Amino acid sequence: MEVRYERQVLMDEVGYDGQKKLKDARVLIIGAGGLGCPVLTYLACAGVGFLRIADNDVVSESNLNRQFLYGPHCIGKEKALTAKESLIRQNPNIKIEALFERVNEDNAERMLNGVQIVVDCVDNAETRLIMNRACLYTDIPLVEGGVEGYYGFATVVKKEFACLECMGYRAEDTRATVPVLGVTAGIIGMIQANECIRLILGLEPALYGKILQYDGHHATMRQVDVKIDPNCGAHKHLR
Numbered sequence: 001m002e003v004r005y006e007r008q009v010l011m012d013e014v015g016y017d018g019q020k021k022l023k024d025a026r027v028l029i030i031g032a033g034g035l036g037c038p039v040l041t042y043l044a045c046a047g048v049g050f051l052r053i054a055d056n057d058v059v060s061e062s063n064l065n066r067q068f069l070y071g072p073h074c075i076g077k078e079k080a081l082t083a084k085e086s087l088i089r090q091n092p093n094i095k096i097e098a099l100f101e102r103v104n105e106d107n108a109e110r111m112l113n114g115v116q117i118v119v120d121c122v123d124n125a126e127t128r129l130i131m132n133r134a135c136l137y138t139d140i141p142l143v144e145g146g147v148e149g150y151y152g153f154a155t156v157v158k159k160e161f162a163c164l165e166c167m168g169y170r171a172e173d174t175r176a177t178v179p180v181l182g183v184t185a186g187i188i189g190m191i192q193a194n195e196c197i198r199l200i201l202g203l204e205p206a207l208y209g210k211i212l213q214y215d216g217h218h219a220t221m222r223q224v225d226v227k228i229d230p231n232c233g234a235h236k237h238l239r
């Protein structure tokens with residue numbers, strides 16, 4: 001066992017068995033932006049053995065208030081590949097696959113091939129809804145997060161619990177440019193990374209059937225219970 005993991009291996013919830021689970025884990029991260037940077041960084045640091053990054057964007061200057069895997073020299077470069085290079089420098093012992101691709105209905109199945117968890121770090125409702133259904137139908141847990149200004153949310157979707165459509169997400173909810181403080185994206189991304197690691201370790205995610213709401217104005221977090229909507233368009237195909 002590498003010394004770099006010593007401090008987490010000391011935890012009862014991790015140990016050598018848990019570290020082996022992290023090493024063997026395969027995770028898809030969609031979006032290498034404000035949420036993706038903290039998610040990718042902490043999964044890589046924890047020793048998650050395989051990360052697939054899907055992102056079809058290039059780095060722009062306006063990303064740099066929150067997307068800390070990039071610097072001014074990265075402007076114009078593909079985020080997925082640039083993030084991979086940065087992460088491998090931090091932890092050369094993991095495998096990373098960088099895909100310069102936007103997730104859509106046609107490639108969703110291929111994206112999910114061989115992964116056990118999806119962490120959704122996108123800023124548009126359309127991709128979220130495609131992944132929401134794809135993960136429900138393949139029974140892969142989906143760790144969701146979103147941010148706006150000082151506010152953020154996180155939840156974990158699985159077919160036995162409420163999904164994004166149950167929660168009222170609609171494709172038209174996407175906005176062009178959302179204001180966001182880098183700190184907010186960092187906090188929500190780290191909650192997503194934490195839920196992902198808990199899933200890998202075989203622990204029940206705290207956010208199945210719950211939305212965690214973060215308010216950076218008042219430094220508060222609260223959980224709201226959400227139930228499966230009997231009229232949910234995504235869930236009805238599972239019955």
Ligand SMILES: [Zn+2]
Pocket residue numbers: 162163164165166167228229232233234235
């Ligand atoms: Zn649903």
